[in-house]
Amino acid sequence: MKLNKYIYLPVSLFATLMMLSCGSKKETAGESHADHDESPDQVEVSSTQYRTAGITLGSPEWKEISSAIKVNGLLDVPPQQQVSVSVPMGGFIRQTTLLQGMPVKKGQVIAVLENLDYIQLQQDYLEAKSQLEYATAEYQRQQELAKENVNALKTLQQTKAAWQSLTVKEKALKEKLAVLNINMNALAKNEIQRTINIYAPISGYVTQVNVNLGQSVTPADVLFRIVNTEHLHAELTVFEKDVPRLKIGQLVNFTLANESKPRKATVHLIGREISNDRTIRVHCHLNEEDTQLLPGTYLQATIETGAAKVKALPETAVVNFENKNYVFAKTQVQDSIIAFKMIEVQKGNTEAGYTEVGFPAGAPEKDLVVRGAYDLLAKMKNSGEHEGH
Structure with missing residues (x-):
């Protein structure tokens, strides 16, 4: 869910949000101040709000997820x-x-x-x-x-x-x-x-x-x-972080800029030099030659790298806000107040309800919110808007 200035929520989530926002009014005076000292990337809830929202904690699990590398490239011809x-x-x-x-x-x-x-x-x-x-x-x-x-x-x-x-x-x-x-x-x-x-x-x-x-x-x-167009190939640009996942012979599905039907190719050569923009070139042979194709045509491709064991969290643990992905980690519990910090992560492929997640260096990888993350995001942003008025 991407949140703009105004947040639109399903009825069930809206009800939960109302309970999170208003539930503190029925708490003691000490609990009513739970939200006032929150930082922009932190949200606090009372123990009652925690139970009401059904927040569940967990840690990343090693899951075997089929993955594909999404890349861009162009059609090219060999120098000869x-x-x-x-x-x-x-x-x-x-x-x-x-x-x-x-x-x-x-x-x-x-x-x-x-x-x-x-x-x-x-x-x-x-x-x-x-x-x-x-x-x-x-x-x-x-x-x-x-x-x-x-x-x-x-x-x-x-x-x-x-x-x-x-x-x-x-x-x-x-x-x-x-x-x-x-x-x-x-x-x-x-x-x-x-x-x-x-x-x-x-x-x-x-x-x-x-x-x-x-x-x-x-x-x-x-x-x-x-130019002889009988032996065109796909020249792909792959980021440095994805290079270890590349192998000769991998299947490539690509779509040309002026087409909607995908074509197939095979990884033939993998570059051995990383450019200044931290990418390498991957040379792929087309499975079906087509002399009508033009060199220089832009294409989008996915390289099938097969299944691999990666760190993953349930899909519900990863929230999207302003085109970035986040998870919530519990930071402290004090006087019936539970604090959570929002941490930006790199989201990978998703399969069978689990999503590959890459954590920044030093980020906690336990006590992560695997259920109720969107409730916390909604409360944090809703509280921020009220403080701005």
Whole structure:
């Protein structure tokens, strides 16, 4: 029950409250002062009021309660399923048909670039290849002469060095051209290309288009972003206090922000680093893949952690006031006056009439009100309102 300025109570509880509030008028003069020295989180009742309200005391019990961790998260894709497309060498955009949201296939041409440097690189390669052919033949000739002791050793060594240098140069230029996707078969026929093609590295959907025709781009620029949504996963944020309850393989029920029907996933990886906000990331695989889902979609989830033995009190022992949970603990008995203190607790899962309760450090865990807690809360707040008038 959440109490605002005005308290609305069932008839039975209202009657009990009236008896608690008015019963003291029939007590002795000493008992009539029971409520005047109460602190904001304390309430006092006479022994007669105690019996009338049917207040019962108890202590936490170890109960096996099925629990689930409620968390938030979002849909995400593995790093290998999202690609930022850049170019190894700058140029001008001469052709592209991509739009955001468009599907693409791996190996599809997504852009065409033009640059004079592409022509120069091919020219350098053809020249190096030609020089290498001559250097190879010369090196072989010098080797034959050396066998007959016709030439000097120095000449052979110089020829070998030139051959090795050109071999490295030709191979390096060939690799550069391969990175640029230059057609080497056409180049072997001296067919020099003025443009290069940019191919889609993965299949998926285009999420970003950052270029337009005629734009000059450099290797530092991201031209496109492509995401493959075939293997989305749920990335959950779990608080530090719940980490010991996590295990690989646990069932996860989650609901997307734009859906009402729950989906299922399984805990696959548990993060090993606690962030500054005292949380960890939990990676979950979806039980059913859905390529229509979008990365970044917000979700709410519950992780089924199974039953565990926890400290629990009857549901009637825990009261709710201003979105916080409390229990009452008996603090003293003096001159037929019984005092109770309200203690804030952490409320967990509830099952079979018992609720998991977490107590603050140093809080008493005996002589707790397990029946009549709402009567005490109502009396305490009602007394506070009368004192304010």
